[in-house]
Amino acid sequence: MKKSLALIAALAVLAVPMSAQAHRQWLAPTSTVLSGTDAWVGFDGGSSNGVFIADHNAMNLDGLVITAPDGTTVDAENKMRARYRSTFDLHLTQQGTYRIANVSGGVMVSYKQNGEQKRWRGAEADMAANIPADATEVVATRSNNRTETFVTLGAPNATALAPTGQGIELVPVTHPNDLAAGEAATFKFLRDGQPAADLEVTIARGGTRYRDNPEEITVRTGADGSFTVTWPEPGMYWVNAAVRTAASGDQLASNAQYNGAVEVLP
Template identity: 75%
Template sequence: MKKSIALVAALLALGAPLSAQAHRAWLAPTSTVLSGNDAWVGFDAGMSNGVFIPDHAAMRLDGLTITAPDGTTVQAENQHRARYRSSFDLHLTQSGTYRIANVMGGMMASYTLNGEQKRWRGAPAEFATAIPAGATDVQATRTSSRIETFVTLNDTSATALAAPAEGLALVPVTHPNDLVKGEAATFKLVKDGQPAAGLEVTVARGATRYRDNPEEQTVTTGADGGFSVTWPEAGMYWLNASVRTPAQGAEPATNASYVAVVEVLP
């Protein structure tokens, strides 16, 4: 149970839409397209008012998962958590595209027992036995958060880009490491494997410290979960969407968020 509570606490620290906080979570690589027999990439992860500016809090990396081009899971190296950012390195030894994601999830519930209001947090698998017999006014919410980026060594590949079965996730139509200034890119959002229609996606370019205009745009997903972005400038971009669904019968409410960081080349 302690581990489950820690996971949900980490989800709260990520800046998922479990509160009204405005801080934005991000996971940014030093490079996204590399060549050679092998290469190293560094990553910073944090939460801040302006994306990619480590000035608020470091991100916990409890849910860090790195998928290699062949679909296997590889480990980060040299992990470190400072005051305002976490960091790690990734050794690229396979040609193709890597998916680097910090994925968290859990459940929260409130209920009344013997006239007292109670709260519970933990893993979804524990929920069925966690609420005591006799509890009333049970309200539960399943939470999920995915914060990710993509890196390619030599030629792009698609194996690591397969959509996960749970949570809010990106399905690339345009490869996320093949983005160019002035050209349109197309993506889809899915929730639990199904098209996520009608979601607003915020697109923000980094380096806001050096300009007055935040240069943000908002696009809305279509019936198939698809949306397109035309990149006005080269640089690192932050994409964010979230969705809440109410409880339906025995199914709890859900609260899911998604963040991707991509690089647009000149």
Template identity: 80%
Template sequence: MKKSIARTLAIGAALAALAAPLTAQAHRAWLAPTATVLSGSDAWVGFDAGMSNGVFIPDHAAMNLAGLVITAPDGSTAAPENMMRARYRSSFDLHLTQAGTWRVANVMSGVVVSYKENGEQKRWRGTEAEMAAAIPAGATDVSATRSDSRIETFVTLGAPSTTALAPTGKGIELVPVTHPNDLVAGEAATFKLVRDGQPAADLDVTIARGGTRYRDNPEEMTVKTGADGSFTVTWPEAGMYWMNASVRTPAEGTQMAASAQYNGVVEVLP
């Protein structure tokens, strides 16, 4: 009993001591549709997903789509078709059988723990519920971070709708003020970011337009969220755009460090 209590206190103390910042993500994660606005009674859309230096350029690694969640306009969950993972990109098709807006997201969460056992550096990844049982009793230099990641895009068949856009309350999420499938070059659009359902204030949002392979200027811009999590961007040109925001919370008391990241893709029409 005393050993069990001592182990719990040791792990708790180690988690509380976490304060080192996370290493910045070296490559950009994106989930890009072949089209975002479609008409008719039904339609098909293809999707590519990868990690790369330049957005929408599959030149580094295919994305693991184990966390893929597709929300139909009525709020139900839909299944992808023709899934494939190649060397540099993953791909799948989606049959749009309902009118309205679909939310297509790859959502990942978990805990990463590094520790030493008998002087050997080890690493464990899993859920927070599994963590206590997974760390050996003799572990030292325990370091853990809870992470949430959302990579998503939106497509609309017919008239836009909002049911599928409701936040889940976990991680960083985009809450549209302007509908994400109603974006036009030269016009301002406003969105809100929330983290675990609460306004994500004072976050830097990086916005990049695709097509960097064919121009010298990367055409990136950064805006900051306000106290209510909102930000506004005026689209300089038509095209596919990537948006990114991330935040890290250091360990405090018995709470472990936490990180959250959002990557969204929207299409701006002429």
């Protein structure tokens, strides 16, 4: 609502998770549970304060990776970037679950050269070649940002949900396309392939324009990275977690963020 205030708030509480400072990123499917020999699903991607309400920024889809039920990678169709949302379609031709993820990452480096402040952003492998030898005050931060959702044609399967070992990932205990209002669901968060313990998870239901209270849920992951939520009512839910760690030894400082969209049916 108020950018300058947001900045002050961010400076005042550096300890809060990254999710609190930025607009929320989301990738929302038009349907999640489908039947038949084939089906089409459309997707909107953007960032805004109200999840799934396209009123701020369209998503950059350069990192779009769609994994089919057999584990192969398939392409989106009809990609378009509008002012407030990017859209694309997916033709589901296999039975089972697709993972649709937009993954971005890399390294951001700030340094000084001859007293001048400079910045470089790129892949970690290219970092050494791009930072001058006489650079001083080099601060490098690795980032990994995953925004994803899941859709299933026919019965769900888990092949596409296998973790990549990069960034924060959601591992199903309950399948993300098998969620119903009033039922509990359990998921596990991994960070770089390891259980992400004691992580704050924000769960926000879409449709905030049509009610007065955000009705957000906050839970914390246990030692094994798992958390359980009982869905209060049907809707599209945004599931978020973020971690930032300081540099230590030869490890770079690191930011990781997860933004999932799951649909809870009546």
